[in-house]
Amino acid sequence: MAIDARAAGRSLWSMPALVIIAVALTLALTAGPILLAGANPLEAYGEYLVVPLTSRYTLLEVLVASTPLLFTGAAVGIAFRAGYWNIGAEGQLLLGAIAAAGIGQATGDLPSPVALTLMVAGGAAAGAAWAVVPALLRVRFRIDEVVTTLLLNPVALLLVNGLLQGPWRDPISGFPESPRIVTTAELPQLVERSRLHGGFVLALLIIIAAWYVLARTPAGLRLRAAGLSPHAARFAGIDVPRTLLRAALVSGAIAGIAGMSEVAGIQYRLTSGLSAGYGYTGIVVATLGALSMPGIALAALFLGDLTVGASSAGRALAIPSQLGAVVQGTLLLVTIGLLAVRRNRLSRAVEPAAGEVVVAVEQVPGAELPPAATAIDEAGELEVDGRPEANER
Amino acid sequence: MTFLVDLLAATLRNATPLVYGTVGETYAERSGVLNLGIEGTMYAGAFFGFAAAWASGSLLVGLAAALAVGILAGALMGLLTVTLGANQHVSGLGLTIGLVGLSEFVNRLLFRGGELQRIEPFPLVEPPAFLGPLGPIFSQYALTYLAFLVLVPLAWWILRGTSFGLELRAVGENPEAADAAGISVARTRYLALVFGGALMGVGGAVFTLASLGSFTLDIIAGRGWVCIALVIFGRWRIGRGVIGALLFSAVYSLQLRLRILPGWGDVPFELLLALPYLVVILALAISGRNVAYPGAYLKPYRRT
Numbered sequence: 234m235a236i237d238a239r240a241a242g243r244s245l246w247s248m249p250a251l252v253i254i255a256v257a258l259t260l261a262l263t264a265g266p267i268l269l270a271g272a273n274p275l276e277a278y279g280e281y282l283v284v285p286l287t288s289r290y291t292l293l294e295v296l297v298a299s300t301p302l303l304f305t306g307a308a309v310g311i312a313f314r315a316g317y318w319n320i321g322a323e324g325q326l327l328l329g330a331i332a333a334a335g336i337g338q339a340t341g342d343l344p345s346p347v348a349l350t351l352m353v354a355g356g357a358a359a360g361a362a363w364a365v366v367p368a369l370l371r372v373r374f375r376i377d378e379v380v381t382t383l384l385l386n387p388v389a390l391l392l393v394n395g396l397l398q399g400p401w402r403d404p405i406s407g408f409p410e411s412p413r414i415v416t417t418a419e420l421p422q423l424v425e426r427s428r429l430h431g432g433f434v435l436a437l438l439i440i441i442a443a444w445y446v447l448a449r450t451p452a453g454l455r456l457r458a459a460g461l462s463p464h465a466a467r468f469a470g471i472d473v474p475r476t477l478l479r480a481a482l483v484s485g486a487i488a489g490i491a492g493m494s495e496v497a498g499i500q501y502r503l504t505s506g507l508s509a510g511y512g513y514t515g516i517v518v519a520t521l522g523a524l525s526m527p528g529i530a531l532a533a534l535f536l537g538d539l540t541v542g543a544s545s546a547g548r549a550l551a552i553p554s555q556l557g558a559v560v561q562g563t564l565l566l567v568t569i570g571l572l573a574v575r576r577n578r579l580s581r582a583v584e585p586a587a588g589e590v591v592v593a594v595e596q597v598p599g600a601e602l603p604p605a606a607t608a609i610d611e612a613g614e615l616e617v618d619g620r621p622e623a624n625e626r
Numbered sequence: 627m628t629f630l631v632d633l634l635a636a637t638l639r640n641a642t643p644l645v646y647g648t649v650g651e652t653y654a655e656r657s658g659v660l661n662l663g664i665e666g667t668m669y670a671g672a673f674f675g676f677a678a679a680w681a682s683g684s685l686l687v688g689l690a691a692a693l694a695v696g697i698l699a700g701a702l703m704g705l706l707t708v709t710l711g712a713n714q715h716v717s718g719l720g721l722t723i724g725l726v727g728l729s730e731f732v733n734r735l736l737f738r739g740g741e742l743q744r745i746e747p748f749p750l751v752e753p754p755a756f757l758g759p760l761g762p763i764f765s766q767y768a769l770t771y772l773a774f775l776v777l778v779p780l781a782w783w784i785l786r787g788t789s790f791g792l793e794l795r796a797v798g799e800n801p802e803a804a805d806a807a808g809i810s811v812a813r814t815r816y817l818a819l820v821f822g823g824a825l826m827g828v829g830g831a832v833f834t835l836a837s838l839g840s841f842t843l844d845i846i847a848g849r850g851w852v853c854i855a856l857v858i859f860g861r862w863r864i865g866r867g868v869i870g871a872l873l874f875s876a877v878y879s880l881q882l883r884l885r886i887l888p889g890w891g892d893v894p895f896e897l898l899l900a901l902p903y904l905v906v907i908l909a910l911a912i913s914g915r916n917v918a919y920p921g922a923y924l925k926p927y928r929r930t
Contacts, residue, residue, distance in 0.1 A: 562724025
């Protein structure tokens, strides 16, 4: 079909082009706050984007900063692809960190591979456990998972603080930090004189595994089908609630491993400042990466670059490092806005046949946000906000 | 008796920001837009309200700044979700991330590393003497009186009894039919988002301009998310949402008092602090089953 060819031809370059435009627009919009801080925007962009890539140490720091984002980006990406809005990666990460810190204090003389395996398993289980209640409420009673996953984030932080002020308060220093984990429970350092640790490799392995499962296995196909069109998936015989539940648990488990990686690779103990909003940044990463695993990997590296840049700009140009969060939020809004603009243009180009609009847009790689995101169907049939029965009542 | 009077007074006081936020979110969602920017809008209202009051020395200027920030945030949400038809979940979260970041950024610029800045907050209204021992219940901020005696009845009446309210509900239930009847879907949704955003901004400012008189990081601590839950709990009705806000606030105020009672001192206060959030989730699990969402919830509208 001519329509498909046109959509496909445009798609080859449209996503990278869109990301570049999004980054340029974001930089232009953040010139205001930079000027407010009394710095030269061009100089600041250099600090943010280029300087981190110019020395060995900062380059490795970029990889360190992107490690938790690879995990949380993948976690959010998998859930969103299934049409399950897991916004609780932050809390799931903290639960994984609690479990890893608990196990890491207790493994004693166990050999390092055993201790680390136990911690990964414990972190994943704790993250999944924190995700299970919202997921069950969603598939059993159709209670909006957005609200419940969001509400559990402050609860998880309170749990961490409760442990650090109470039973786990460091007995020696008296600081609100847990005791240190044993040395055999630490993730190995990958490169001399750097903080790069085994968690980075683990994150890449998970990204590759997630890519393979999503793109090449029946389970992945079911997950994507449930996300793109729950109605059609149900007609095709897919158990949509079960698929959602699994996606939610896998998502929570990966977020939990992110917490384990920060404890065993960076902090070596539980601290309340362990996560700089990595769970929320995971949403930026997943959206910028168009919910595809290669895209998420690139987006995580890019945001890692920005994070290191934000702290170096803080030192060199006295711009508060909080600007990093402003850039993240702006980038997310600009990206989602541009995605909408592109979708509107695509569907206008093929206006007459509403049915074919769905086909054309779904074939655009990277346009595969779940239906609530792509919301293209005029009839309102297929385009359900991931809530299979919500509109039938 | 004094314990109960004190608890009731605290419940009304602590429910105030939630009432502003919940009414604001109800308007947005009734028009068909889920505004997850509420957490960031309340945060920005708290910070910019405080900063403006601190810089000008006037609490009313602070309140106006919080209103303005809320209006801008609502308009930005409208640009993304109404004009462009972007995904509502991600737009709202992006708005929250950006506004929290911007508030903390300006906070660092204004109060660079210095000690905590304070302002003289809104005073409590003196209760009339004839109320005797019940007086403390009515010793509240003007913003609390405004919320319960003016905002709630007015917001309820606008939604139920005016043509604008009817248009707003029509746009949220069936935008095609509303459009066919000559109602501008985009204009109505913008108005709902801007009005709702203004209320969220004021709700955030209640913390800095009335309760605390200062701004601290993480001041909202997820209460925006609580408001979203209360809207669902209230099934998109103003009155039921306010009841939910009072319920959350009662549990919140109760746990504050339990801490100082003998026998409760051993329970880590963080766990007590988590209690209200868990109660909200429980309330949702009990009353939020299979609720009917507004018909056009999460759906952008475009003419065909």
